[in-house]
Amino acid sequence: MPGSSGPGPGLRSAEARQAAREVLSAEGVAERVLDDVLTVVAELVTNAIRHAGGVTGFRVLRLPDAVAVEVSDASPLLPCSPGTPVSVPGGFGWLLVNKIADRTEIRSGRDGKTITAYLPLGAPAA
Template structure:
């Protein structure tokens, strides 16, 4: 099992998200048992979405953990907000979003949100390998 943690600074520019995507591709590319290119693209898309939204909605920094399991890749993001992501009607006019969490739930085999006793939350997903 391979694991990797990346501390992600607040997303003030695309650089932070690009760094998280690049780190994810590096980890996936270094796995002893390779992951299919399409599955890797899905993992990177979910990382991008979760890392973008954690600081936006959770304030401050977040931490990204990737864990390779025999049958899947676990993406875990920890942030400082106790508020869970929620399903909402996507905003087609004003650009306020609403597309990301439904997309993550469609792409992932499982999703879970856990509130932490010390504050904040952990969003975990398992994606196909």
Template sequence: MKIRSDILSRAAGPHGAGYGGSSPVRTPAQARQLVRHALAALGPLHPSQVEDLLLVTSELVTNSLRHGGGVTGFGIRVGPDRVTVSVADASGVAPLYQPREELRPGGYGWPIVLRLCRDVSVDTRPDGKTIHATVTIDR
């Protein structure tokens, strides 16, 4: 079952065009709501799988806002055994996994995404990047 045929809706103009509305995702809460809506169409899932998807979504959007110049696109693709969340931003710099320093705040998001996902890919472009994060689901 596919929720969208295209995995990413890019912002178009000042009002944009994003999955689930007339503007791109601006907050982690908006992104989580779109994921919840897409998952509701699948029927019951294991609560831990839903929580994993929501956490991955929050981390990707938060990182985009903090480090990537903001969300420029958001998408969800549902497959028979996986859900892929895609977040695009205005930075062409791919995230780096850096060992965490004890006294430094932050630095948890990217390792969480890498640990929870079946597959993570980063497509870079001159005007930004898109991160595709896939979580396995059992129905």
């Protein structure tokens, strides 16, 4: 698939954003789409660091009609929305990711989970 990137373990948010920017700029992705992608990258990577022990895998793919952001971590726990349950802090980043992305998918297994967010490319810039 065109446009993949991927340092994995120990990845920090700034490094992930930079890798995504390089890949997607080379692929000709419009700046307005890139801004949303970078927000999703920052939220997913930060959540993996804060709540799941760090990033174990990271990829950004330019698909024919979307950008896929894929972040893996070693925790089997699924992301939660704010207030579910009240004793669990956060959830606002996950809410933001789901607001920006067309759809999100979570694949969970013994070694953790992978979250993939799909953001539409939209109409080509004039």
